Amino acid sequence: MTLSASPTAADRTTVVIYSGGMDSYTVLHRALREGLDVHALSFDYGQRHARELEVAARVCRELNVPHQVVDIRAIHGLIDNSALTDASRALPEGDYGEDNLTATVVPNRNMILLALAIAKAVNIGAGRVDYGAHGGDHVLYPDCRPEFVEAMNTVAGIANFEAVEIHAPYLRASKAxxxxxxxxxxxxxxxxxxxxxxxxxxxxxxxxxxxxxxxFAANGAVDPLGYCQRPAGES
Known part of the structure; x- marks a missing residue:
């Protein structure tokens, strides 16, 4: 009889890229429910506001999850060709679509963040990095496509002596x-x-x-956030 190997510390530890948004919030809790030792990692890259980062910090305090906010604002001039990083540009309104997606693409964002998260994982002996790319983003953001995640997984396996797995549990799931x-x-x-x-x-x-x-509408649920304006038909 062959005995299965006991989980190592690396197997039990993950770095979660945690923006404070819905997707990463769910990914964070999913990792916690796996019983993993979770280290949350957030980034200040000069985005238009810090609301998500404030929410992320509060949630991690309440959960007693180690949380690090990395200040990478020095690269802002490299990625400022986006309405999300250039406050002088108008934010597009209306549903996501190819006609307005270009304005919200932050150049190479996920590759940058994943590279830093992989470094953190190697530094603390974690075997995994979790992030919230999902199926609804494939047409909008090229760095959320399965091909990108698969390629990054290959790189993460050979970039250091300690292989790190890129784990995107909702890669083929919708927001709903x-x-x-x-x-x-x-x-x-x-x-x-x-x-x-x-x-x-x-x-x-x-x-x-x-x-x-x-x-929320697709799930027959009411969003608990307050809105100054909801689309017609939203309660």
Whole structure:
């Protein structure tokens, strides 16, 4: 009889790229429910506001999850050709689509963040990096496609002497399916921020808000966040 190897410390430890949004919030809790030793990693890359980072910090404090916010604002001039990093550009409103997606693409963002998260994983002896790429983003953001994740997984396996797995559990799931998983776990999505604007209330008009509200509607649930304007038909 062959005995299976006992899990190593690396097997039990993961670095979760945690923005404070819905997807990464669900990924974080999913990793915790696996019984993993979770280290949350957030990034300040000069985005338009810090609401998500504030939410992420509060959630990690409440969960007693180690949380590091990495200041990479020095690269802002390399990635400022986006409405999410250039406050002088108008934020597109309406549903996500190819006609307005270009304005919200941050150049090479996920490759940059994954590279830093892999370094963190190697540094602390973690065997995995989790991030929240999902199926609904494939047409919008090239660095959320399965081909990208598969290629990064290959690189993460050979870039260091210690291989790291890139784990994207919702890679082929929709936003509504991610939300359904989170609701089944009993998660409170008031502890997330999605809106592209960092105001007191979510705007309800940007593509990110509209996609979020559509996910709640698809699940027959009410979004607990406050909105200054919800699309017609949203309660």
């Amino acid at each position: 399916q991610i939300l359904a998983d989170g609701l089944a776990m009993g998660l409170d999505f008031a502890d997330t921020w999605t809106c592209y604007r960092g105001e007191a209330l979510a705007c309800g008009r940007c593509g990110s808000c509209r996609e979020r509200l559509a996910a």
